[in-house]
Amino acid sequence: MSGIGKRALLAAAMATPALAQGSWPNRxxxxxxxxxxxxxxxxxxxxxxxxxxxxxxxxxxxxxxxxxxxxxxxxxxxxxxxxxxxxxxxxxxxxxxxxxxxxxxxxxxxxxxxxxxxxxSLLLACRSDAPFADFAALLAAAKARPGRISVASAGIGSSTHLAMALLMNRAGIELLHVPYRGVTQSLTALLAGDIDIWTGDPSIPAAQLQEGRLRPLAVTTAARSPALPGVPAIGEAVPGYAVxxxxxxxxxxxxxxxxxxxxxxxxxxxxxxxxxxxxxxxxxxxxxxxxxxxxxxxxxxxxxxxxxxxxxxxxxxxx
Missing domain, CATH: 3.40.190.150 (Bordetella uptake gene, domain 1)
Incomplete structure (x- = not known):
């Protein structure tokens, strides 16, 4: 074999592993x-x-x-x-x-x-005319009236339902769970006065929050959200809570x-x-x-x- 042929064979052998390593994606x-x-x-x-x-x-x-x-x-x-x-x-x-x-x-x-x-974070919000001015007041009201304050979710077993179930478990309170078929429907129910508390993606009620029709109460994480630094985190008041x-x-x-x-x-x-x-x-x-x-x-x-x-x-x- 000529020197040129040997060099070509060696180059091919050295290139093969590189091709194999770089074979993904191939579709x-x-x-x-x-x-x-x-x-x-x-x-x-x-x-x-x-x-x-x-x-x-x-x-x-x-x-x-x-x-x-x-x-x-x-x-x-x-x-x-x-x-x-x-x-x-x-x-x-x-x-x-x-x-x-x-x-x-x-x-x-x-x-x-x-x-x-x-x-x-998910957001807990209420109407601006709700009797609880902040999250601490909500906890106090829930402890004073077990099962009387209603909270909506996007359905049984949804992330919003489980977030509230964890809150009740960790905070030792009882809320009345009202499931809807989605966060949009539950937000409509909150604005209509059918429920007391809403939870969901904070971007969904952004307009109502800006207009002052809704009041943010808390976010569902251990620390405050960079997007809502003035809204307390549930984890600040309820040790071990983070969703x-x-x-x-x-x-x-x-x-x-x-x-x-x-x-x-x-x-x-x-x-x-x-x-x-x-x-x-x-x-x-x-x-x-x-x-x-x-x-x-x-x-x-x-x-x-x-x-x-x-x-x-x-x-x-x-x-």
Whole structure:
């Protein structure tokens, strides 16, 4: 063999491992949203998808598969084996095992954590003419009149329901839970005077808060929200209470480690304070995370059993 031929063979041999290591992605990537189109999780999903499409040279598409409180889309990703299908979900991923006897997936065995995307607070609010001026007054009124103050949720077993169930458990109070079919319906009920307390994403009643029709009482986290620094956190008054609302990205169980590494590497520029994602999430009152698989795994190991315990204490029977 000539010297040129030997050099060509050596170059090919050296190039092969590099090709193997860089083989992901080799087809379009799907971000499956387990909620109806237009939900809040699509805000970070679309920014990340556009960013990754440009960085990876592969299309990243959003695929909405709603149903059964996010179980349908989650099950779909859990069964996928192409290594290019991911779930972009919310806190509901940790709460579903608490409210469904068989959610159709194992939160720890059937999906591969990629990263927490962001977290924010839920908000407790009342009408501006409510008799309690602040969260401390609400707690005092609830203790004086057990079961008489009504609080709405987006449905039995929803994140808002479990957040209030945890509050009752940790604060030693009893509120009258009134489930609705969503946060919009429950907000309408609050404004109409049908219920006393509303809880949900603070961006939803932003106009009513600005107009002074609603009064913010507290946020559902251990510390105050950067978006609402003047509103106390429930954790300040109720030790051990924290219910952050988060977005996360997970892959099907066939997702190769290389895929997680590539995604985290290529999303790194989005962590910059001036990135499109950071600015958008800050505008929604959320803290950008993108902290990788270990932090998401730790979050799930803490929250999945917690919500099972909360649901059981609240008398929520898994369906």
């Amino acid at each position: 379009p990537i799907r971000f499956v949203s387990p909620f109806a189109p237009g939900g809040p999780q699509e805000v970070p999903a679309r920014i990340i998808a556009e960013h990754l499409s440009q960085r990876l040279g592969q299309a990243v598409v959003i695929d909405s598969r709603p149903g059964a409180g996010s179980a349908v889309g989650t099950q779909y990703v859990a069964r996928e084996t192409d290594g290019h299908t991911f779930l972009i979900t919310t806190t509901s991923f940790a709460t579903l095992p608490a409210i469904l006897k068989d959610p159709g997936f194992d939160a720890f065995a059937d999906l591969v954590p990629v990263t927490l995307i962001s977290e924010s 952050p609302f988060w977005f996360a990205l997970l892959g099907g169980k066939a997702t190769p480690p290389e895929a997680v590494a590539v995604l985290m590497r290529e999303m790194a520029p989005l962590r910059a304070p001036d990135s499109a994602l950071a600015r958008r999430m800050a505008g929604l009152g959320a803290t950008l995370l993108l902290t990788g698989p270990e932090a998401l795994t730790a979050r799930l190991r803490q929250e999945v059993p917690q919500w099972r315990q909360v649901a059981a204490a609240a008398g929520i029977t898994p369906e």
